Amino acid sequence: MDEERPTDLSALLPPEGPQAVPRGAAELDAGAWAAVLAPRLAQFAAVARHEHMTRAALQLGVPQSTLSRAVARLEADLGVTLFARQGRTLRLTRAGRTFQQAAERALAEVERSAESVRLDADPGSGRIAFGFLHTLGPETVPALLRAFRADHPRVRFQLVQTYGEAMLERLRAGALDLCLTSPLPDDPDLVVRRLDEQRLRLVVPAAHRLAGRRRVRLAEAAADPFVTLEPGYGLRRITDALCAEAGFTPRIAFEGEEAETLRGLVAAGLGVALLPPPAVPRPGVAELDLTGGRAVRAIGVAWLDGQQDTAPVAAFKRFLLGRKGRLLPR
Structure with missing residues (x-):
């Protein structure tokens, strides 16, 4: 039975010391190391937990010889001895203990990430x-x-x-x-x-000369300063385009990030604005429909x-x- 046969890695394990570093291994970059090591971490971790090749092979469901070769290749790639033979068992070397800690952390993170993406895709609770x-x-x-x-x-x-x-x-x-x-x-x-689509309105201060009107042409506000969203905002691009269609370039008094901030500044008399309808009506402003074009977004x-x-x-x-x-x- 395999359990009774000692695991002899002496022919597979490289000797300790600088001469154990395989040719080119020290020159691998981080991406190459990841490609080399990632498939072998679970195998190494299983052997490290059991400190016994046969038990680890049984846990993983792979032949013992396959696992022995995988561990030997890992040690050769790293250029260090991870296990020392001690009777029928294996003992982690100092390098092996250090590498085991890192391997366990990496495998735990993979497990957490796999569980996270699985839960995210769940039809009921994703x-x-x-x-x-x-x-x-x-x-x-x-x-x-x-x-x-x-x-x-x-x-x-x-x-x-x-x-x-x-x-x-x-x-x-x-x-x-x-x-x-x-x-x-x-x-x-x-x-x-x-x-x-959402209709845009010209928002003016309550005391503005146009405030008593229900509908106006945008060109009638060409002389007024505008408060707008900053460049890069979609509503800013729409504002610039509508003003250009009306035959003028708006004179900008303020550029902000929130439509309701702009509405408040209009109420304070800082300028006029092109805005969608508010969630809640704000006092101090008049909201006027625009004629002569489709002022929508x-x-x-x-x-x-x-x-x-x-x-x-x-x-x-x-x-x-x-x-x-x-x-x-x-």
């Missing part, structure tokens, strides 16, 4: 990384999540609220599964579906072309696409 614009935060996104979670109560969301360009960067980097964005990008590496969902969706992401994508034409509060 995770969705979802991005959205600041202006969709107060009402639209909470209503969407509430409706979706009515049928998927255990699905977890990792939410990112930022401006359009930053969201698309995160989408390409794999940090987001889906995002709601505006204006709709036409990049070939993205899939974009239009879901709804399209809202759509985007994802990376060729992306393989997990079950929860696929379910949420179907949910969003099913909300076409009724994404936004009316």
Whole structure:
């Protein structure tokens, strides 16, 4: 029986000392070391735990000879002796103990990561990384999540609220599964579906000369200073484009990051702004419809072309696409 036969590694194990370093091993870079060592860590860890080749082979379900050769190759690649033979068992050397600690940490991290991605893909309780614009935060996104979670109560969301360009960067980097964005990008590496549109209004101070009107032409505000979002925000690009269509370049008094901050600055008399409807009406401003053109912004969902969706992401994508034409509060 194998259990009764001593494991003799003397012909397989390299001698200790500098001469044990195989040719070229010391010159491996970090990526090459990872490629060499990763497949062998579990084998080494099993032998290190048992300090017995036969028991480790039984645990792993591999022939003892295969495991012996794997350990010998690992020692040859590292250029050190990891085990010393002691009767029928093996004893970890000082180098072996050091390497065992690192191997166990690496294997534990792999286990944690594997469990994490498995849980993320679980249809009932997986995770969705979802991005959205600041202006969709107060009402639209909470209503969407509430409706979706009515049928998927255990699905977890990792939410990112930022401006359009930053969201698309995160989408390409794999940090987001889906995002709601505006204006709709036409990049070939993205899939974009239009879901709804939102009418923009000219927001003016309550005491403004146009405040008593219900509808105005955007050109009538050409002489006013504008408060806008910073360059890179989708609403800023729409504002610049609409002003250009109206025949003027807006004179910028302030550039910010939040639409409601802009609305507050309009109320303070700092300027006028093109904004979507507020979640809650703000005193001190008048919100005027625009005539003479379509002052709207399209809202759509985007994802990376060729992306393989997990079950929860696929379910949420179907949910969003099913909300076409009724994404936004009316």
